[in-house]
Amino acid sequence: MRFVFFGTSAGTPTRQRALSALAFSMENDGEWILFDCGEATQFQILKSDFKSGRLRDVFITHLHGDHYYGIFGLINSFKMAKRTKTLNIYAPKGLKKILECIIDISLENLGYKLNIIEFEAYQTFEFDRCSIEVLPLLHSVESFAFFIKEYDISDKIDFERLKKDGLMPSKEYGKIKRGKDVDTGDRVYHAKEYLLKPIKGRRVIVAGDNSEPEILGENLRDLDLLIHECTYTKKVFENLKVKVLHTTAFDIGKTAEKYGVKKLALTHISPRFNDEGKYPLSLIEDEVRQNYKGELIMAKDFLEINLKRDDM
Numbered sequence: 001m002r003f004v005f006f007g008t009s010a011g012t013p014t015r016q017r018a019l020s021a022l023a024f025s026m027e028n029d030g031e032w033i034l035f036d037c038g039e040a041t042q043f044q045i046l047k048s049d050f051k052s053g054r055l056r057d058v059f060i061t062h063l064h065g066d067h068y069y070g071i072f073g074l075i076n077s078f079k080m081a082k083r084t085k086t087l088n089i090y091a092p093k094g095l096k097k098i099l100e101c102i103i104d105i106s107l108e109n110l111g112y113k114l115n116i117i118e119f120e121a122y123q124t125f126e127f128d129r130c131s132i133e134v135l136p137l138l139h140s141v142e143s144f145a146f147f148i149k150e151y152d153i154s155d156k157i158d159f160e161r162l163k164k165d166g167l168m169p170s171k172e173y174g175k176i177k178r179g180k181d182v183d184t185g186d187r188v189y190h191a192k193e194y195l196l197k198p199i200k201g202r203r204v205i206v207a208g209d210n211s212e213p214e215i216l217g218e219n220l221r222d223l224d225l226l227i228h229e230c231t232y233t234k235k236v237f238e239n240l241k242v243k244v245l246h247t248t249a250f251d252i253g254k255t256a257e258k259y260g261v262k263k264l265a266l267t268h269i270s271p272r273f274n275d276e277g278k279y280p281l282s283l284i285e286d287e288v289r290q291n292y293k294g295e296l297i298m299a300k301d302f303l304e305i306n307l308k309r310d311d312m
């Protein structure tokens with residue numbers, strides 16, 4: 001699993017950090033997924049090795065401008081590039097209305113299909129090698145996390161049992177090996193029940209803006225990777241005149257440690273934290289470290305995380 005941060009700032013861009021966006025792809029997959037699409041994300045894509053023509057799905061965590069204003073430019077550029085492939089956009093309720101308005105007034109004929117899926121909490125979307133579940137967070141507008149669960153796989157399956165249950169040898173067996181359920185119309189064969197010595201899939205949560213990491217609860221237990229916002233340190237937060245619903249370094253460190261999160265990547269950093277000013281980034285790291293003992297990754301633009309499976 002490969003993750004590349006395209007934007008890591010909170011609220012407004014800085015000279016070092018663009019607004020929220022994160023690219024995700026699985027090994028040997030030609031297509032990729034984008035989580036959030038802050039303003040100017042298309043420039044970041046151009047500077048990376050991700051091809052915008054291969055972008056298949058966009059997931060938006062919430063409808064604050066710093067997380068999705070880049071989508072307008074992106075869909076316009078796809079029109080200019082004469083894209084024909086469908087683009088799927090998964091977002092909270094409201095984005096459909098916004099995009100329809102933009103398309104109607106400004107873009108007219110897109111030339112490709114925009115498939116907008118407005119999700120609700122706890123909805124799960126199935127893909128070829130993983131599923132993505134939508135989890136609710138706590139923020140000033142509805143905000144969500146995306147729980148990526150790679151399917152368990154195995155090169156050994158229980159042929160006898162599959163045959164007994166009515167699924168004869170066919171290409172569907174390959175799907176079962178890849179951990180994908182098979183639906184024949186008469187019956188659903190759950191891959192999990194037929195895998196012998198399965199290799200456990202990786203599990204990652206990509207969270208949007210959130211003031212209470214604890215809300216993710218047991219989903220965090222022994223998680224391989226948590227990508228979460230960390231807008232403030234506790235000290236800075238306590239001195240804010242107007243309190244906003246974001247996470248502090250202290251809270252995220254405490255929660256990640258409590259649930260045994262293996263890797264913690266922090267993003268959505270308030271522009272006040274930079275190594276040239278009064279608030280160096282080490283303030284955040286030090287505060288997280290008061291509690292968290294696992295692998296800590298401080299995100300910056302174009303930072304890459306390659307998450308290997310235990311067996312690889």
Ligand SMILES: [Zn+2]
Pocket residue numbers: 010011064066067209268
């Ligand atoms: Zn934000």
Ligand SMILES: [Zn+2]
Pocket residue numbers: 062064139209
């Ligand atoms: Zn927000």
